[in-house]
Amino acid sequence: MAKGVWIITEQRYGTFRKITFELASTARKLADELGEDACAILLGSGIEGIAGELGKYGVDKVYVADQPIFDPYTTDAHAAAIVQLVKEHEPSILFLGASSQGKDLSAHLVGRLETGMATDCTHVKVVDGRLRAIRPMYAGKCFGEVAINAFPQMASLRPNVFPVVKSARETVIVKFDPGIGPDQLKTRILEVRKITNGKADLTEANIVVSGGRGMKGPENYAILEDLAEILGATVGASRAAVDAGWRPEADQVGQTGKVVSPNLYIACGISGATQHLAGMGTSKCIVAINKDPDAQIFTAADYGIVDDLFKVVPELTKEIKALIS
Amino acid sequence: MNIVACIKQVPNTDSTIRLKPDGSGIVETGIEWVMNPYDEFGVEEALRMKEKLGGEVTIVSLGPARAITAIRTALAMGADRAIYINDPVFDGVDAYMTATALAAVIKTIPCDIVFCGQRAIDDDSGQVGAILAALLDIPQVTVATKVDVEGNFIKVVRPVEGAELLIESPLPCVVTAHKGLNEPRFASLPGIMKARNKPVEVKDAAMLGVSMDVKAEVIGTMPPLARPPGKIISGDDIATKAKELAKLLREEAKVI
Secondary structure (H helix, E strand, O other): OOOOEEEEOOEEOOEEOHHHHHHHHHHHHHHHHHOOOEEEEEEEOOOHHHHHHHHHEOOOEEEEEEOHHHOOOOHHHHHHHHHHHHHHHOOOEEEEEOOHHHHHHHHHHHHHHOOOEEEEEOEEEEEOOEEEEEEEEHHHOEEEEEEEOOOOEEEEEOOOOOOOOOEOOOOEEEEOOOOOOHHHOOOEEEEEEEOOOOOOOHHHOOEEEEEOHHHOOHHHHHHHHHHHHHHOOEEEEOHHHHHOOOOOHHHEEOOOOEOOOOOEEEEEOOOOOHHHHHHHOOOOEEEEEEOOOOOOHHHHOOEEEEOOHHHHHHHHHHHHHHHHO | OEEEEEEOEEEOOOOOOOEOOOOOOEOOOOOOEEEOHHHHHHHHHHHHHHHHHOOEEEEEEEOOHHHHHHHHHHHHHOOOEEEEEOOHHHOOOOHHHHHHHHHHHHOOOOOOEEEEEOOOOOOOOOOHHHHHHHHHOOOEEEEEOEEEEEOOEEEEEEEEOOEEEEEEEEOOEEEEEOOOOOOOOOOOHHHHHHHOOOOEEEEOHHHHOOOOOOOEEEEEEEOOOOOOOOEEOOOOOHHHHHHHHHHHHHHHOOOO
8 A cells, every 4th residue: 555755855066955845845845734754766976975854854765876877867767766666665655846847857757657646736634534735827817626546646846845854863764776677778868057146047047137127228237136136136028028039038037938936026017917917926925016007917916016027126125135135 | 750749738827716616626607718828838849840851740649529629720820630538537637547548549650759848737647748658668758858869768857856857768668748848839710720720539448458457546626725814013213114024033933
């Protein structure tokens, strides 16, 4: 009988990514409700030393394969190792992050494990011993409650949504060797081009400052960069700004761009089309600065200033600088 | 090159989504249906590949009766033929079942590369391409912004958090298309005329030999939680408003 709440951890360069702690904390909560264990799988090279950290977030047992074959991440190597473990231990629930890696891996595992998954969930719970996952659909215009009628019941969790909860626990570390050879890797990573602007990726940023059509041109983003600098934020853009060629596609927040869920989202000169709201609607605090009082963005905002952003933003930068320094 | 592009018909991004009162799904009337934008990048890339290397582009789509218009659009863009999985048993099925049906079709045709959108903008599930790769037992490269064929291999650029990866995969493989891959063409009038005579083969579950095996079920839908109404910050001048906002962010929202 399937038992246990399992997570696939995510690390880069030997450091856990925040989503891992969100996954671990969520697994702990559900494992307690079910009276089962929370277990983790850690794959990588030179990462054995960090396995113990997972105890701080409630993980009972970590399966670790510390081998060069797992670095950098490939779908083939990771999936092969995970499929082995999952088939052997038959967890009831399996969580991954809805990150780039997690999305690539989780959907592949659905095929290999012949099960079902709820993607990019914003809430998970246990009902009658089974997983129920709540997830946005139609770009957040509605939410669906998903039940999985196969094992493991899989869900990928939207980064930055689930709380990180500390819990002092001694983690049992179990080393394993999945015996995967280079001939089993079909795809090869030829090159990793790091984007080194020193900023967090939009999907991982705690604060996002975004500009839309109201920015009027690419040169005006400097005032947003200044505000972002003070806040340690990452700058995003609406589809209108990207389509106009003012900002790169990687900066787009929305239904056909990135989904972000920061603690603070500051929308400047963004009208708030549904397509944009889809990408930032689960942000914890939303600020809108727009001179049009009827702009739809104000319906989503916690705080709004109806005025000229070219005057408000520099002033806000000044005030925040004074406040936090 | 034998190229397959999988497409899905979805409500366009501006559509108002209304839920059926019993929570069983959305009200379909009044919605403008379009080809999923990410699938369109896949179709465009398939056509460019064919134009460069020769071969044939086959559209494979699973959907209800209305989906034929999205298939006709893809044919009008320049695809050669289509296989249309149309059977009421597939209405509203999950990603696993969808991929199972697509795989049953793709297994029967010569195929060097399969394009899918990286996700469909209706259920936002983003699973079908990767499940399809697993079921066909061929490699996957997901969320591609650049694809080049070199002999029996492709090189794909895939953006991830804080980096861009250059990935090589042998053919055949599944590639899921992301925004930035290309700028899809519009169907021309002659293209639309020609599409009328292009072959569309219709298949049902029995013809595919697949049995129903749905793993994930949406057991209810609900509207988004309404956010409490926000505060519009008033003040005599911009400096006052900015100061008030900074204070609220610090003391009330505690986010800075």
